[in-house]
Amino acid sequence: MTTSPPGQVKKAVLLAPTTATHAVNTSQRHLELRIVHREGNTIGLQAPPSANDAPPGHYMLFLLDEKGVPSTATFVSLR
Known part of the structure; x- marks a missing residue:
């Protein structure tokens, strides 16, 4: 993932x-x-x-920094 160091991540979101x-x-x-x-x-x-x-399926995971700038999405699967 392209994002800030873990200490600078303020939010994590899933988008279907x-x-x-x-x-x-x-x-x-x-x-x-x-x-x-x-x-x-x-x-x-x-x-x-x-x-x-x-619901089970694939989602895009984004990490956001303190300015709300998102990382590149990574697909994750929820079962």
Whole structure:
């Protein structure tokens, strides 16, 4: 991921890749993840509480710095 050092990451968000048809987007989803710990170059994130919040599937993970500048997305899979 291209982003600031872990100590400068202020937010982590998941975005569901969207699918739109006939001007309706049925899979739009934006979830902020809680940062639970930092150690060296590692950041621990808390997963969404349930499949109601984040149904199983692929999501784009972004890390944002204090200015709100996002990293390059990395795809993650929730099961």
